[in-house]
Amino acid sequence: MKELKHLNKYFLKYKWKVIIGIIITIVSKIFLLFTPELIGSSIDVVDDFRKGIITDVSVVKTELLINILYIIGAAIITGILTFFMRQTIINVSRYIEYDLKNEIYQQYQRLSLNFYKKNRTGDLMNRISEDVNSVRMYAGPAIMYSINTITLFVIAIFFMYRQAPTLTLYTIIPLPILSVIIYKLSKTIHKRSTIVQQYLSKLSSFTQETFSGIAIIKSYGMEQQSALNFDELATESREKQLDLVRINAFFFPMMILLIGLSNLIVIYVGGLQYISGEISLGVITKFIIYVNMLTWPVATVGWVTSIVQTAEASQNRINEFLKISPEIQNKATLPSDIKGAITFKNVSFTYDDTNIQALKDVSFTLKGGETLAVIGKTGSGKSTILDLIGRLYDIDSGELLIDGQPIDQVNLDDLRDAIGYVPQDAFLFSDTINNNIKFGKEDATHQQVIQAAKHAQVHKNIIGFSKGYETVLGERGITLSGGQKQRVSIARAIIKDPQILLFDDCLSAVDTETEEKILNNLKKLTAGKTTIIVSHRISAAKNADKIIILDAGKIVQAGTHETLIETDGYYKNLYEKQLSESSNA
Numbered sequence: 001m002k003e004l005k006h007l008n009k010y011f012l013k014y015k016w017k018v019i020i021g022i023i024i025t026i027v028s029k030i031f032l033l034f035t036p037e038l039i040g041s042s043i044d045v046v047d048d049f050r051k052g053i054i055t056d057v058s059v060v061k062t063e064l065l066i067n068i069l070y071i072i073g074a075a076i077i078t079g080i081l082t083f084f085m086r087q088t089i090i091n092v093s094r095y096i097e098y099d100l101k102n103e104i105y106q107q108y109q110r111l112s113l114n115f116y117k118k119n120r121t122g123d124l125m126n127r128i129s130e131d132v133n134s135v136r137m138y139a140g141p142a143i144m145y146s147i148n149t150i151t152l153f154v155i156a157i158f159f160m161y162r163q164a165p166t167l168t169l170y171t172i173i174p175l176p177i178l179s180v181i182i183y184k185l186s187k188t189i190h191k192r193s194t195i196v197q198q199y200l201s202k203l204s205s206f207t208q209e210t211f212s213g214i215a216i217i218k219s220y221g222m223e224q225q226s227a228l229n230f231d232e233l234a235t236e237s238r239e240k241q242l243d244l245v246r247i248n249a250f251f252f253p254m255m256i257l258l259i260g261l262s263n264l265i266v267i268y269v270g271g272l273q274y275i276s277g278e279i280s281l282g283v284i285t286k287f288i289i290y291v292n293m294l295t296w297p298v299a300t301v302g303w304v305t306s307i308v309q310t311a312e313a314s315q316n317r318i319n320e321f322l323k324i325s326p327e328i329q330n331k332a333t334l335p336s337d338i339k340g341a342i343t344f345k346n347v348s349f350t351y352d353d354t355n356i357q358a359l360k361d362v363s364f365t366l367k368g369g370e371t372l373a374v375i376g377k378t379g380s381g382k383s384t385i386l387d388l389i390g391r392l393y394d395i396d397s398g399e400l401l402i403d404g405q406p407i408d409q410v411n412l413d414d415l416r417d418a419i420g421y422v423p424q425d426a427f428l429f430s431d432t433i434n435n436n437i438k439f440g441k442e443d444a445t446h447q448q449v450i451q452a453a454k455h456a457q458v459h460k461n462i463i464g465f466s467k468g469y470e471t472v473l474g475e476r477g478i479t480l481s482g483g484q485k486q487r488v489s490i491a492r493a494i495i496k497d498p499q500i501l502l503f504d505d506c507l508s509a510v511d512t513e514t515e516e517k518i519l520n521n522l523k524k525l526t527a528g529k530t531t532i533i534v535s536h537r538i539s540a541a542k543n544a545d546k547i548i549i550l551d552a553g554k555i556v557q558a559g560t561h562e563t564l565i566e567t568d569g570y571y572k573n574l575y576e577k578q579l580s581e582s583s584n585a
């Protein structure tokens with residue numbers, strides 16, 4: 001129960017609902033127990049009439065009628081109270097589920113990129129859905145059934161003991177046995193259903209991956225192999241389901257058997273006591289009803305124990321993530337007014353999961369409003385420079401200054417607010433094009449959206465779609481071409497109108513003519529804004545105020561287009577190669 005203590009703050013938050021729920025549960029059980037008492041006394045009245053103790057039949061009739069009315073009244077009240085019991089306790093569990101999901105989601109948002117590299121998306125999703133669900137089973141049903149069982153048990157045993165102590169002891173003998181058996185069954189059921197769940201998620205991951213990569217599967221003619229793999233997985237899944245069905249099938253027969261056993265004891269021991277005149281016929285009747293009433297709550301003890309154990313394991317997994325403190329912390333409490341000057345002084349950085357040193361002693365200075373182009377072979381560390389400016393990672397050594405201040409002293413929210421970032425792989429949400437562009441500026445007008453799309457040279461494509469800006473993009477934006485996605489992603493950064501713009505090779509899928517137009521627009525739009533353009537093309541770099549060439553994480557050349565084409569090296573070679581390619585084209 002150590003891990004589940006995390007939920008105490010939520011129970012405290014909803015304490016009134018919980019307390020009212022507990023009171024309602026207790027009262028409803030008291031009303032429920034009226035019924036056996038009333039039925040018992042009705043039987044006794046009839047028996048007394050038969051034995052001649054009561055001679056007037058109208059007395060019997062009146063007594064029975066009153067008892068019937070009481071029984072109906074008690075049933076109605078119990079029904080109403082049961083409704084409110086669920087409305088309070090089960091509602092609280094839903095509120096806790098909601099709060100816990102939000103807490104986990106917010107924690108996920110706070111955690112740094114390294115966390116996401118170490119943990120699989122499926123695992124993250126599982127903890128916020130499956131694990132929260134099993135914790136909810138503890139916060140709601142388990143607590144409700146526990147209160148139910150305790151109340152019913154205490155009151156019923158009290159009533160029973162008062163009327164026939166020996167018979168009570170005999171009657172409850174099978175109940176602990178029942179509880180232990182149900183506990184053992186529940187454990188096995190739980191184990192098997194966890195395996196079934198794992199197979200279900202394997203099946204869905206397999207299906208999702210297959211259909212995401214359907215183009216590759218079809219072009220390699222791998223449909224049959226894929227179907228065989230699916231069949232293999234589905235067969236294993238079916239076998240696991242059947243294992244679960246088999247053990248589930250034991251549950252009810254086992255309960256019926258043990259209820260039957262208790263009933264037999266009541267009839268046999270109770271019968272003997274009736275013959276010897278120790279108890280009345282009504283008591284035997286009451287006991288049979290009590291036994292049937294108690295069986296289910298006692299069975300739930302085993303079930304509840306297994307729920308609590310599962311919830312404890314799930315909360316443990318949730319706590320593991322909640323306890324992690326984000327590597328990137330916002331140390332600044334005051335706001336920072338970002339002007340856009342960026343300085344790298346001997347910056348080195350190693351990705352700790354791969355141990356790859358992506359940057360070695362990198363130094364450059366950009367005044368606010370200047371443009372820097374970063375050129376270099378693939379894997380040379382270009383994107384890493386942009387990641388460090390956005391403080392997705394903290395540097396290992398050297399200094400990274402923003403407006404002359406170390407980056408970790410700058411207010412992180414203001415820094416990220418001042419950055420417009422266009423990543424290498426344009427990521428678009430499954431939403432309308434309009435909303436995807438507005439993601440950069442929630443309150444943008446439609447006119448501003450259109451303007452941004454025009455600057456990114458994608459407006460004409462968008463109005464070509466039948467629903468225009470309201471076109472909903474499929475998962476991962478599959479309805480757009482690579483170049484269109486890149487341009488929508490550029491429009492998203494432009495509309496934000498930030499002080500720092502970071503373009504990570506975002507024109508690679510755009511033809512040179514469109515690239516030229518976009519670059520011309522960007523030149524006007526980014527005037528006065530610090531801009532870093534990562535590219536493999538000279539055309540994107542030539543107008544920059546500064547150009548650096550990276551090789552294996554080191555700056556090997558730096559200068560302007562004019563100076564670099566005069567110096568032997570990577571830039572000049574690339575320039576000459578691309579010049580001859582375009583003149584051959």
Ligand SMILES: Nc1ncnc2c1ncn2[C@@H]1O[C@H](COP(=O)(O)OP(=O)(O)OP(=O)(O)O)[C@@H](O)[C@H]1O
Nearest residue numbers: 351353354356358377378379380381382383384385
């Ligand atoms: N998230 C990461 N985790 C671990 N290693 C990484 C990560 N991102 C990049 N690297 C490694 O760091 C090095 C520099 O990568 P980076 O993405 O900065 O290069 P790049 O110049 O932008 O390459 P490209 O032109 O192919 O995009 C590479 O060797 C790469 O394998």
